[in-house]
Amino acid sequence: MILPEHKNLPVHLLASCFNSTVASYKFYWFLSLIDQVETGKTVISKQDLFAGMVANAWYTVNYFKVSFGVLDKLQEAVHEIRTHENLTIDCDRRMVFTRLSDSADPLIKRKLRYFNGEVPHRFLSPWLRASDKNHVYAASRDLNNQCLYGLYNDHIEVNPDWFNYLREHAGILRKFCYWTLALFLQSKNPNVPDIPNKLIKSPVRKSLNEQRKFWDIVLGELGSVDCIYTGKKLIIGDYAVEHFLPYAFVSHDLMWNLIPADRSFNSSKSDKLPPLDKYFGPFFDLQQNALNIVKAKAPKNKLLEDYLTIIPDLSLFERQRVFDQINPIATIAINNGFEYLRS
Known part of the structure; x- marks a missing residue:
């Protein structure tokens, strides 16, 4: 699957974000980012993004019980948050997001904040390959890097040039992410059937x-x-x-x-x-x-x-x-x- 080209943006760098992925974090971070961009936001709180990661993974983990791998902390967070919040396994994604994004509960904030350690700056590795996290944060704010977004302590700011691309092609970008995510999860679950159809909650089950x-x-x-x-x-x-x-x-x-x-x-x-x-x-x-x-x-x-x-x-x-x-x-x-x- 090929992403839409853009004459002024390094789209190939965006596509390469999912190369050699060893955990589910990048997929769900990007899906959450697309969700927020579609609402028109350019300045997005990290708590909203982390809440979106959990919400997008909710059905796959809880209802279909697809494994993300024994070391994957997103799967672990989904399980612990479901128990803590007493939410159903098939809870609506928007309800999960709203509950978590507005939460001041110390446990919820700690579980979500865990992903701040690596995910936001590691996603930018195709643009900024420095191993120093602080350097990546500072360099990401320079728009001349054509970086996807700038990193700050509690939020990100989407590059205005990328914002229009992300919003215009949100549907294709989401499908691309789900396609690569399905390949990743199939490698973790080689004997589990129909992984692609276990990534989202179908609006209506088929009649029998x-x-x-x-x-x-x-x-x-x-x-x-x-x-x-x-x-x-x-x-x-x-x-x-x-x-x-x-x-x-x-x-x-x-x-x-x-x-x-x-x-x-x-x-x-x-x-x-x-x-x-x-x-x-x-x-x-x-x-x-x-x-x-x-x-x-x-x-x-x-x-x-x-x-x-x-x-x-x-x-x-x-x-x-x-x-x-x-x-x-x-x-x-x-x-x-x-x-x-x-x-």
Whole structure:
């Protein structure tokens, strides 16, 4: 992905800010900077920028549980701030930002101020390669350096020449940052699916109406099925379409992972993983029955293709084969911090 050129600005230096990145800080610092520039600010407090870093990382860390690496302090700060402020894992980004940017809480200010040690001046290394932090602060204020911003104790001042570029191309710059961030996080989470779609909170989750119609075919044939979790009889019109492995990890709505479940239980299950030793058998039996019924009743149903993503030949949809596909996914999810459902 290439950034828009500018005849008077060293855009290549901006692009190189993310080269050889070993932590997430620069990505989220830049995203926070773009957020503030879009509001028209040229003088931006560091607390606002650090609050924006936490707010932009919030959903990725808390809801999707993507790892930033064991030494990453931004991930640690997000976890500690969520507990301290008693905020939900899917809290709105703007709410998180407002709570933190206005906070006078000593713990919050200390957690945010941690990033002042390296992030603001290290981001300018393509322009100012001096290792002396004080020198970088002083030199950044000289507009002849064409530096992105000038550094001060409690704020930054965006270079007027760069301000117009950043504001005009904010959308492209944000996409560029997310693209490089996705590459970085994928290297930290090589077995985690769909990293690019775990960087922001989608405004609206997709409807599962088509998947419900699939299960209605099954229920229409059988009359009812038992919820694998509660044993409740489920009938057409009285069930939830439930992700067996949590959506927050798999990040998709493929049929092989969707089953009907007790509505009240589905709400309480949240993003917990069902222990496979207890629930895989009933899950597989339900899926196998569904597959056979829909193949017979509606063989052209496009959702049958979803099963091909784990078993390339539907005639081979067998218990051990399916378990061998699902078990590693569940193991990776547990290793990334998802919790088992408690009986």
